Amino acid sequence: MTESVRVGQNGIETGRTPQAQTLQDVQFLTELRQQMLKFARLQLRDDDQAEDAVQEALAGALKNEDSFKRQAALRTWVFSILKYKIADILRYRQRVIATSELGDDEYREQAFMDGLFNSGGHWHKAERPSSWTGPQGGVHSDHFWRVFDACLNGLPEKQARVFMMREFIELESEEICEQLTLSTSNLHVTLYRARLRLRECLENGWFDPSTAEDATP
Amino acid sequence: MMDCKQATRLLSEQQERNLSRREKLALKFHVFMCKACRNFGRQMGTLRDLARSYAKGEDRIRGHEQSKDSNTQDE
Numbered sequence: 001m002t003e004s005v006r007v008g009q010n011g012i013e014t015g016r017t018p019q020a021q022t023l024q025d026v027q028f029l030t031e032l033r034q035q036m037l038k039f040a041r042l043q044l045r046d047d048d049q050a051e052d053a054v055q056e057a058l059a060g061a062l063k064n065e066d067s068f069k070r071q072a073a074l075r076t077w078v079f080s081i082l083k084y085k086i087a088d089i090l091r092y093r094q095r096v097i098a099t100s101e102l103g104d105d106e107y108r109e110q111a112f113m114d115g116l117f118n119s120g121g122h123w124h125k126a127e128r129p130s131s132w133t134g135p136q137g138g139v140h141s142d143h144f145w146r147v148f149d150a151c152l153n154g155l156p157e158k159q160a161r162v163f164m165m166r167e168f169i170e171l172e173s174e175e176i177c178e179q180l181t182l183s184t185s186n187l188h189v190t191l192y193r194a195r196l197r198l199r200e201c202l203e204n205g206w207f208d209p210s211t212a213e214d215a216t217p
Numbered sequence: 218m219m220d221c222k223q224a225t226r227l228l229s230e231q232q233e234r235n236l237s238r239r240e241k242l243a244l245k246f247h248v249f250m251c252k253a254c255r256n257f258g259r260q261m262g263t264l265r266d267l268a269r270s271y272a273k274g275e276d277r278i279r280g281h282e283q284s285k286d287s288n289t290q291d292e
Binding site for chain 2: 076163192
Protein backbone atom coordinates (compact mmCIF):
# COMPACT_ATOMS: atom_id res chain seq x y z
CA MET A 1 0.00 0.00 0.00
CA THR A 2 1.97 2.93 -1.19
CA GLU A 3 -0.89 5.08 -2.08
CA SER A 4 -0.39 7.70 0.49
CA VAL A 5 -0.96 10.78 -1.49
CA ARG A 6 -0.75 13.57 0.96
CA VAL A 7 -3.39 15.91 -0.02
CA GLY A 8 -5.27 18.19 2.22
CA GLN A 9 -3.24 18.44 5.31
CA ASN A 10 -1.91 21.88 4.71
CA GLY A 11 -4.85 22.44 2.47
CA ILE A 12 -3.92 22.84 -1.10
CA GLU A 13 -5.95 25.90 -1.62
CA THR A 14 -6.36 27.33 1.80
CA GLY A 15 -4.93 30.67 2.54
CA ARG A 16 -6.25 33.87 1.19
CA THR A 17 -7.81 34.08 -2.15
CA PRO A 18 -5.69 36.20 -4.39
CA GLN A 19 -8.12 39.06 -4.52
CA ALA A 20 -9.86 38.85 -1.20
CA GLN A 21 -10.38 42.58 -1.06
CA THR A 22 -14.16 42.41 -1.41
CA LEU A 23 -15.89 43.65 1.69
CA GLN A 24 -12.67 44.76 3.31
CA ASP A 25 -12.11 47.15 0.48
CA VAL A 26 -13.49 50.40 1.82
CA GLN A 27 -13.89 52.11 -1.49
CA PHE A 28 -15.59 49.15 -3.07
CA LEU A 29 -17.83 48.77 -0.09
CA THR A 30 -18.80 52.42 0.00
CA GLU A 31 -19.71 52.42 -3.65
CA LEU A 32 -21.60 49.20 -3.34
CA ARG A 33 -23.52 50.52 -0.40
CA GLN A 34 -24.55 53.62 -2.28
CA GLN A 35 -25.77 51.64 -5.24
CA MET A 36 -27.72 49.39 -2.94
CA LEU A 37 -29.29 52.33 -1.17
CA LYS A 38 -30.44 53.85 -4.41
CA PHE A 39 -31.84 50.56 -5.45
CA ALA A 40 -33.66 50.01 -2.18
CA ARG A 41 -34.94 53.56 -1.85
CA LEU A 42 -36.42 53.56 -5.26
CA GLN A 43 -38.40 50.49 -4.55
CA LEU A 44 -39.33 51.02 -0.95
CA ARG A 45 -39.72 54.77 -1.11
CA ASP A 46 -38.84 54.89 2.54
CA ASP A 47 -35.34 55.90 3.56
CA ASP A 48 -35.27 54.16 6.93
CA GLN A 49 -36.49 50.89 5.60
CA ALA A 50 -34.07 51.14 2.72
CA GLU A 51 -31.17 51.67 5.11
CA ASP A 52 -32.25 48.70 7.17
CA ALA A 53 -32.60 46.43 4.18
CA VAL A 54 -29.17 47.39 2.89
CA GLN A 55 -27.60 46.90 6.29
CA GLU A 56 -29.11 43.47 6.64
CA ALA A 57 -28.15 42.44 3.16
CA LEU A 58 -24.56 43.49 3.73
CA ALA A 59 -24.39 41.73 7.06
CA GLY A 60 -25.74 38.61 5.46
CA ALA A 61 -23.17 38.79 2.73
CA LEU A 62 -20.34 39.33 5.19
CA LYS A 63 -21.02 35.96 6.70
CA ASN A 64 -20.39 34.28 3.42
CA GLU A 65 -17.75 36.57 2.17
CA ASP A 66 -15.16 33.86 1.78
CA SER A 67 -17.07 32.23 -0.98
CA PHE A 68 -16.61 35.20 -3.24
CA LYS A 69 -13.40 35.53 -5.06
CA ARG A 70 -14.43 38.22 -7.43
CA GLN A 71 -16.08 41.47 -6.56
CA ALA A 72 -18.50 41.06 -9.41
CA ALA A 73 -19.80 37.83 -7.96
CA LEU A 74 -20.07 39.36 -4.54
CA ARG A 75 -22.01 42.28 -5.90
CA THR A 76 -24.49 40.03 -7.61
CA TRP A 77 -24.87 38.03 -4.46
CA VAL A 78 -25.38 41.03 -2.23
CA PHE A 79 -27.97 42.39 -4.57
CA SER A 80 -29.87 39.19 -4.66
CA ILE A 81 -29.99 39.21 -0.88
CA LEU A 82 -31.15 42.78 -0.99
CA LYS A 83 -33.80 41.88 -3.49
CA TYR A 84 -35.22 39.33 -1.08
CA LYS A 85 -35.15 41.76 1.78
CA ILE A 86 -37.02 44.27 -0.29
CA ALA A 87 -39.53 41.70 -1.38
CA ASP A 88 -40.09 40.74 2.26
CA ILE A 89 -40.73 44.29 3.27
CA LEU A 90 -43.08 44.88 0.41
CA ARG A 91 -44.95 41.73 1.15
CA TYR A 92 -45.23 42.78 4.73
CA ARG A 93 -46.71 46.02 3.59
CA GLN A 94 -49.24 44.10 1.58
CA ARG A 95 -47.95 45.81 -1.45
CA VAL A 96 -46.25 43.05 -3.31
CA ILE A 97 -44.80 43.83 -6.66
CA ALA A 98 -46.33 41.09 -8.68
CA THR A 99 -43.76 39.30 -10.75
CA SER A 100 -46.07 39.12 -13.66
CA GLU A 101 -47.36 42.62 -13.88
CA LEU A 102 -48.54 41.92 -17.36
CA GLY A 103 -52.24 42.40 -17.72
CA ASP A 104 -53.46 45.77 -16.55
CA ASP A 105 -50.06 47.09 -17.30
CA GLU A 106 -50.36 46.24 -20.93
CA TYR A 107 -53.20 48.72 -21.26
CA ARG A 108 -51.18 51.36 -19.55
CA GLU A 109 -48.24 50.72 -21.82
CA GLN A 110 -50.39 50.65 -24.90
CA ALA A 111 -51.85 54.00 -23.94
CA PHE A 112 -48.40 55.36 -23.30
CA MET A 113 -47.17 54.22 -26.70
CA ASP A 114 -50.22 55.62 -28.43
CA GLY A 115 -49.44 58.93 -26.82
CA LEU A 116 -46.01 58.92 -28.42
CA PHE A 117 -46.55 57.34 -31.81
CA ASN A 118 -49.35 57.64 -34.33
CA SER A 119 -51.01 54.68 -35.95
CA GLY A 120 -48.39 54.65 -38.67
CA GLY A 121 -45.70 54.14 -36.04
CA HIS A 122 -44.25 57.60 -36.39
CA TRP A 123 -43.74 60.18 -33.66
CA HIS A 124 -46.60 62.53 -32.94
CA LYS A 125 -45.38 65.93 -33.84
CA ALA A 126 -45.33 67.23 -30.29
CA GLU A 127 -43.51 64.19 -29.01
CA ARG A 128 -40.54 64.18 -31.33
CA PRO A 129 -37.32 63.99 -29.40
CA SER A 130 -35.32 67.16 -29.63
CA SER A 131 -31.63 67.63 -29.52
CA TRP A 132 -30.26 67.75 -26.00
CA THR A 133 -27.29 69.85 -26.83
CA GLY A 134 -28.61 72.94 -25.06
CA PRO A 135 -28.26 73.08 -21.32
CA GLN A 136 -26.21 69.89 -21.21
CA GLY A 137 -23.46 71.73 -19.44
CA GLY A 138 -25.58 72.17 -16.37
CA VAL A 139 -26.40 68.52 -16.31
CA HIS A 140 -24.42 67.73 -13.24
CA SER A 141 -25.99 70.38 -11.09
CA ASP A 142 -28.04 69.50 -8.06
CA HIS A 143 -31.12 70.77 -9.75
CA PHE A 144 -30.64 68.44 -12.66
CA TRP A 145 -30.19 65.44 -10.37
CA ARG A 146 -33.39 66.29 -8.60
CA VAL A 147 -35.20 66.21 -11.92
CA PHE A 148 -33.50 62.93 -12.73
CA ASP A 149 -34.58 61.52 -9.38
CA ALA A 150 -38.13 62.55 -9.95
CA CYS A 151 -38.13 60.94 -13.39
CA LEU A 152 -36.81 57.69 -11.99
CA ASN A 153 -39.42 57.75 -9.29
CA GLY A 154 -42.06 58.22 -11.90
CA LEU A 155 -41.25 54.94 -13.61
CA PRO A 156 -43.52 51.98 -13.00
CA GLU A 157 -41.80 49.84 -10.39
CA LYS A 158 -40.90 46.94 -12.56
CA GLN A 159 -39.38 49.19 -15.18
CA ALA A 160 -37.44 51.05 -12.53
CA ARG A 161 -36.08 47.85 -11.10
CA VAL A 162 -34.97 46.46 -14.42
CA PHE A 163 -33.51 49.76 -15.54
CA MET A 164 -31.50 50.08 -12.35
CA MET A 165 -30.19 46.57 -12.51
CA ARG A 166 -29.04 47.23 -16.03
CA GLU A 167 -27.72 50.78 -15.78
CA PHE A 168 -26.83 51.31 -12.14
CA ILE A 169 -25.59 47.92 -11.17
CA GLU A 170 -24.53 47.25 -14.72
CA LEU A 171 -25.65 43.68 -14.77
CA GLU A 172 -25.66 41.83 -18.07
CA SER A 173 -28.99 40.98 -19.64
CA GLU A 174 -28.72 37.28 -18.88
CA GLU A 175 -28.15 37.95 -15.22
CA ILE A 176 -31.19 40.15 -14.96
CA CYS A 177 -33.35 37.66 -16.81
CA GLU A 178 -32.21 34.96 -14.47
CA GLN A 179 -32.74 36.92 -11.31
CA LEU A 180 -36.16 38.18 -12.25
CA THR A 181 -37.23 35.22 -14.35
CA LEU A 182 -37.80 37.31 -17.40
CA SER A 183 -37.49 36.26 -21.00
CA THR A 184 -34.96 38.13 -23.06
CA SER A 185 -37.58 39.83 -25.16
CA ASN A 186 -39.46 40.77 -22.05
CA LEU A 187 -36.32 42.38 -20.71
CA HIS A 188 -35.80 44.27 -23.94
CA VAL A 189 -39.32 45.67 -23.97
CA THR A 190 -39.14 46.63 -20.34
CA LEU A 191 -35.90 48.51 -20.82
CA TYR A 192 -37.23 50.13 -23.95
CA ARG A 193 -40.28 51.39 -22.12
CA ALA A 194 -38.26 52.62 -19.20
CA ARG A 195 -35.97 54.53 -21.52
CA LEU A 196 -38.86 56.01 -23.48
CA ARG A 197 -40.35 57.29 -20.25
CA LEU A 198 -37.12 58.57 -18.80
CA ARG A 199 -36.08 60.42 -21.88
CA GLU A 200 -39.48 61.96 -22.22
CA CYS A 201 -39.48 63.02 -18.61
CA LEU A 202 -36.00 64.48 -18.84
CA GLU A 203 -36.82 66.30 -22.01
CA ASN A 204 -39.93 67.85 -20.55
CA GLY A 205 -38.43 68.50 -17.16
CA TRP A 206 -35.01 69.69 -18.16
CA PHE A 207 -34.06 69.83 -21.78
CA ASP A 208 -37.18 71.31 -23.26
CA PRO A 209 -35.85 74.34 -25.14
CA SER A 210 -38.93 76.41 -24.49
CA THR A 211 -38.65 76.11 -20.74
CA ALA A 212 -34.88 75.99 -20.66
CA GLU A 213 -34.48 79.28 -22.48
CA ASP A 214 -36.76 81.03 -20.08
CA ALA A 215 -35.13 79.45 -17.12
CA THR A 216 -31.56 80.39 -17.87
CA PRO A 217 -30.60 83.18 -15.55
CA MET B 218 -39.59 50.76 -44.48
CA MET B 219 -38.98 50.83 -40.79
CA ASP B 220 -41.13 53.16 -38.70
CA CYS B 221 -40.12 55.24 -35.69
CA LYS B 222 -41.52 52.77 -33.21
CA GLN B 223 -39.37 49.99 -34.59
CA ALA B 224 -36.36 52.23 -34.96
CA THR B 225 -36.49 53.47 -31.38
CA ARG B 226 -36.93 49.95 -30.14
CA LEU B 227 -33.74 48.91 -31.91
CA LEU B 228 -31.92 51.99 -30.71
CA SER B 229 -32.70 50.90 -27.20
CA GLU B 230 -32.06 47.25 -27.81
CA GLN B 231 -28.65 47.69 -29.34
CA GLN B 232 -27.46 48.50 -25.86
CA GLU B 233 -28.19 44.93 -24.88
CA ARG B 234 -27.46 42.92 -27.98
CA ASN B 235 -25.73 43.13 -31.31
CA LEU B 236 -28.14 43.94 -34.06
CA SER B 237 -28.21 41.80 -37.16
CA ARG B 238 -26.80 43.17 -40.36
CA ARG B 239 -30.18 43.69 -41.81
CA GLU B 240 -31.44 45.49 -38.72
CA LYS B 241 -28.42 47.73 -38.71
CA LEU B 242 -28.89 48.66 -42.32
CA ALA B 243 -32.58 49.40 -41.98
CA LEU B 244 -31.94 51.37 -38.83
CA LYS B 245 -29.17 53.36 -40.40
CA PHE B 246 -31.39 54.29 -43.26
CA HIS B 247 -34.25 55.29 -41.02
CA VAL B 248 -32.10 57.37 -38.75
CA PHE B 249 -30.56 59.09 -41.72
CA MET B 250 -33.99 60.22 -42.82
CA CYS B 251 -35.51 60.93 -39.42
CA LYS B 252 -34.19 63.64 -37.19
CA ALA B 253 -36.39 62.74 -34.23
CA CYS B 254 -35.00 59.21 -34.11
CA ARG B 255 -31.51 60.51 -34.61
CA ASN B 256 -32.00 62.61 -31.49
CA PHE B 257 -33.51 59.65 -29.72
CA GLY B 258 -30.47 57.56 -30.56
CA ARG B 259 -28.12 60.11 -29.08
CA GLN B 260 -30.27 60.40 -26.02
CA MET B 261 -29.92 56.68 -25.39
CA GLY B 262 -26.20 57.15 -24.98
CA THR B 263 -26.67 60.19 -22.79
CA LEU B 264 -29.18 58.36 -20.66
CA ARG B 265 -26.76 55.54 -20.04
CA ASP B 266 -23.98 57.94 -19.09
CA LEU B 267 -26.29 59.87 -16.83
CA ALA B 268 -27.55 56.74 -15.11
CA ARG B 269 -24.03 55.60 -14.45
CA SER B 270 -22.83 58.83 -13.01
CA TYR B 271 -26.00 59.03 -10.99
CA ALA B 272 -25.38 55.62 -9.48
CA LYS B 273 -21.77 56.36 -8.70
CA GLY B 274 -22.07 59.99 -7.90
CA GLU B 275 -22.93 60.39 -4.32
CA ASP B 276 -19.70 62.45 -4.23
CA ARG B 277 -21.66 65.42 -5.35
CA ILE B 278 -23.20 65.33 -1.92
CA ARG B 279 -20.27 64.13 0.09
CA GLY B 280 -17.74 66.29 -1.64
CA HIS B 281 -14.22 65.03 -1.84
CA GLU B 282 -13.50 62.56 0.79
CA GLN B 283 -9.85 61.93 0.23
CA SER B 284 -8.71 60.92 3.65
CA LYS B 285 -5.56 58.94 3.99
CA ASP B 286 -6.61 56.87 6.91
CA SER B 287 -9.73 54.84 7.11
CA ASN B 288 -11.47 56.68 9.89
CA THR B 289 -13.90 58.30 7.54
CA GLN B 290 -16.15 55.30 7.79
CA ASP B 291 -19.43 56.50 9.07
CA GLU B 292 -21.34 54.48 11.56
